[in-house]
Amino acid sequence: MNTEHETIEFDVLFTGGGPANLAGAIRLMQLAKEKNMAIEVALIEKGAEIGSHALSGAVLNPVALKELIPDFLEKGFPAEAQIREDEFYFLTQTSAFRVPFTPKQMHNKGFYVISLSMFGKWLAQIAEEMGVNIFPGFAGKEVLYGPDGKTIIGVRTGDKGLGKDGSPKANFEPGMDIMAKITVFGEGARGSLVKEIGKKLDIFSGKMPQVFETGIKEVIQLPDDNYFKNSLCNDIHTFGYPLGLNIPGGGFIYEMKENRAAVEFLTGLSYENPLLDIYDEFIKFKCHPFAANLLKGGKIIEQGARTVSVGGYFTIPRLAV
Template identity: 40%
Template sequence: MDVQRESMEFDVVIVGAGPAGLAAAIRLMQQAQQAQQELMVCVVEKGSEVGAHILSGAVFEPRALQELLPDWQSLGAPLNTPVVHDDIYLLQSATQAKKLPGFAVPNTMHNSGNYIVSMGNVCRWLAEQAEQLGVEIFPGFPASELIIEDGVVKGIITGDMGLDVDGSQKDSFEPGMELRAKYTIFAEGCRGHLGKQLLQQFALDKDRSPQHYAIGFKEIWDVDTSKHHPGLVVHSAGWPLDKDTSGGGYLYHAENQQILVGLIIDLNYSNPHLSPFEEFQRFKQHPVMKQYLEGGKRVSYGARAIAKGGLNSLPKMSFPGGLLAGCEAGTLNFAKIKGNHTAMKSGMLAAETIFAALQSGDEGGQDLTQHQQRFEQSWLYDELYRSRNFGPAMHKFGTFWGGAYNTIEQNWFAGKLPWTLKDESLDHAQLKPASDCPMINYPKPDNVLSFDRLSSVYLSNTNHEEKQPCHLKLKDPSIPISQNLPRFAEPAQRYCPAGVYEVIEDTDGSPRFQINAQNCIHCKTCDIKDPAQNISWVTPEGPGGPNYPNM
């Protein structure tokens, strides 16, 4: 479709107003002010506002924030609930649990000095700091296409508005804009739509271990004062997940009589009958969790994929005209179950690399390979290096023995054992045929602690313009019914946390694959877990998706 587009020029365009993108924007402007140099920096964000698509646990380590904005407390950063106590449980069954003593827990799981936060609100605050420094932030503008000319990334194109379901232009059609830059930082988060294209275009993940993923669920509950202990952090391993499924649960006592509860499930699970959403509903019924939630009211729900491959899976982060930052690259430290401080540091390093290049007279478009050295000289690299074996150990040895290995490596050897474990498997290729796996009979929701998908999606405030092209693209529309249904009982019906995918009976009695794109909460799980790699998530029109108030 040949469309006339308006074009705007910047020094740096940043895709994504999450912790990585906003930290990069702030660091760029700080350096420009110190050098008394004018710099034009723009951040585009697909959410309707900054924070609308941010979902994180979150226990926040303030190390990178302290470096970026040392006066964050006086500036009013929403870090209001310091962690006062850690409880870690091994859930042995639906009713039994064992609290682990401190010596049996990896040091990376201790949270003294950290804060329980809403990362959505932290990002809103970071956006205010960025705008005060002169950064232009455009929420509601998804970056839908790359501008690549002569093998160089020159910027991005925002999404067209007003397209009908067949891709034709409606009367309300408005073409997206070209946002051109000397350098573009991609900080879209886990499994970014454009980042995925960049990995392929520039072979950035060549000779790296495959990225590994999990799906993380989160709910916010209002609870009675008697059950609320501000600053209490609870983590768990074991039930409801079986020995072949790794992951763990969390429950954080935040401010305002609210509890944040969730479950993280690695997406390398093998049983296609498994439903991550239903596992999360079961998790809340365990007495350890139920004691805090019972009598409370669920007020928010969401889910998001997590990149957890760590150091071994990091791609080359530079390419002609830009850099990858944060969870776009996979900088999360899964040994800590934390990626916000690492994302911020990654964004800051990207900003420093680009500003140094521009200061040297660089006119843009270079492959800033010096960024790798800057990264390797930072505490971010050191932290990820020390945790490099955590995920592979859990995958190779299971939750119990993998946990024991990690406790010894972290507590006795500070992550510096002279070998590196690797996991070269592909998450989407781990499903076994449905006929070879046990069925899982999940209980019906009680609407007290457990709920169905649609009532959950309602709490995420998800909305999309209905008459637009479907943003969940099937490379081959026949595969769900011809291949995935007979072999894997079409697992998209279960791994999607929002009821987007259904197999329904057509008028002639045959099965038909239905996509309810309106429900999509942008978690990206389908893009990751589909065994045929047939589903591609692309940006929908405008500010579609969830509107998380304080996730």
């Protein structure tokens, strides 16, 4: 049985197949083309395909996308809907009160509702056309360091063909050592490799503490005569019930094409009540008379949960060089 780790070398390695890393890889290839440089770029993604670990339903401000891909609409940008109007509500246990003004950061009119999964696949197609080597199904398991123990020189992917007890089976394949001059980590919230780097290289020192929320999201198939058919507003955000005012979080409902809606409820992980159940809070939100009316007659077709980093700019770790 072969247990040797095959080595592949690249100039730049992106770990994680989310929109940030895909956009970074595209921009890198654009700059290389402008400078007439030939570079080898790789991107690994733990999911079976790009987008398989992304939860559908999000609002995208296209300002950065226009800079990255000016003709994004002509290239088949997979928009679900364009925001016509947005509304902001405070929920009590039985009622909903529309806030007379929407906070500036919640102004989404003209932005796009997207499926993050489809958006990732679209970016991956563009990246591959530009020469990025994308490897789905390869999870980064270990950061590789140089002789000094501090310089990151690549990532080792996970072994395949292991039994439930971790022992090699007949179809065992050792992970690959993907070496690179520069490695970019875009694992998402609580990424295992970045946690390892944080302990070894102290990249979080002097930064504000990390802040997280957990979001539970569903895609609902609505009937033909659904709320959004006769409503100017197709982007709704809420706060208040069921969390109250002491726990960060809130809900949203976005219209998607083909009579679908994205529904999510976020709960800040700073809550003190040990009996609080995040999924129960999501169900309470969906059963609130306001949300229930919007989703009346709907059927769940997708569901998932995800931890979200919400700490902002001052929690971003230092660059490790």
